Amino acid sequence: MQYKTERIQLNNVDLALQRGGSGPPLVYLHGTDGLSTWPEILDRLAERYTVIVPSHPGFGDSPCPDGFDDVSDLAYLYLDLFDQMDLRDISVVGHSLGGWVALECAVRNATRFRNLALIASAGIHVSGLPKTDIFMIDPDEQARLAYADRRLGEEAAARAQADKYQDLAIRERIASARFGWNPRFHNPRLSRWLHRINVPSLIIWGEEDRIYSPKHGPALQKLIPGAKLEVIPSCGHLPHVEQLDATLDALHAFWKD
Helix, strand or coil: CEEEEEEECCCCCEEEEEEEEEECEEEEEECCCCCCCCHHHHHCCCCCEEEECCCCCCCCCCCCCCCCHHHHHHHHHHHHHHCCCCCCEEEEEEHHHHHHHHHHHHHHHHCEEEEEEEECEEECCCCCCCCCHHHHHHHHHHHHHHHCCCHHHHHHHHHHHHHHHCCCHHHHHHHHHHHCCCCCCCCHHHHHHHHHCCCCEEEEEEEECCCEEEHHHHHHHHHHCCCCEECCCCCCCCCHHHHHHHHHHHHHHHCCC
């Protein structure tokens, strides 16, 4: 699929995004892995949707302005983006950090949303449930832990080991820390606001996620009115990569309802 690269100015923020496909609008919000490894799911989705993929400030070709260091900054940025592009009835898909951003958008203003899909989403803290502190391990170990399939994990670890001293990888680790350092990848107040989400919502989790415990899925489901939960077997923190077809099946079934 051919994607067009665009730059948009939003209140002094220079945002890079890619757009491809045709059909109803779908916005994909990436995780801390950024877009340096383009996920195939976006090409598959672009067969049915106009897929819009921004790089968060500090990731990819989007510079991060001074003082832009909170997930609420990202949430308001994307709400402004939806307004500026006049997007309506958007299917929003967020992975990990991107899922957290999507949640923060939805509790503020979901009037432009058609629905919300969260893949192994950050954003909440559940006492007693394990989360890997990605700032305390090497990028190659993080990559290894992201997969249930050990072979895929070792291949990803080798790529991360080769890239971890590249400028882009360093910048994106810094950006991840800007938004997820303290507290670690959650907003302590978000749980009390999730009842405000009034669009159909789907939560997808890998059954063997070693980054965020799969038990975060049911916990998040209880907080979002009417949310559905799909747990994918033989899958880690990257369902849309490791079990692409199963993830697409879950998404398409949800969007048909």
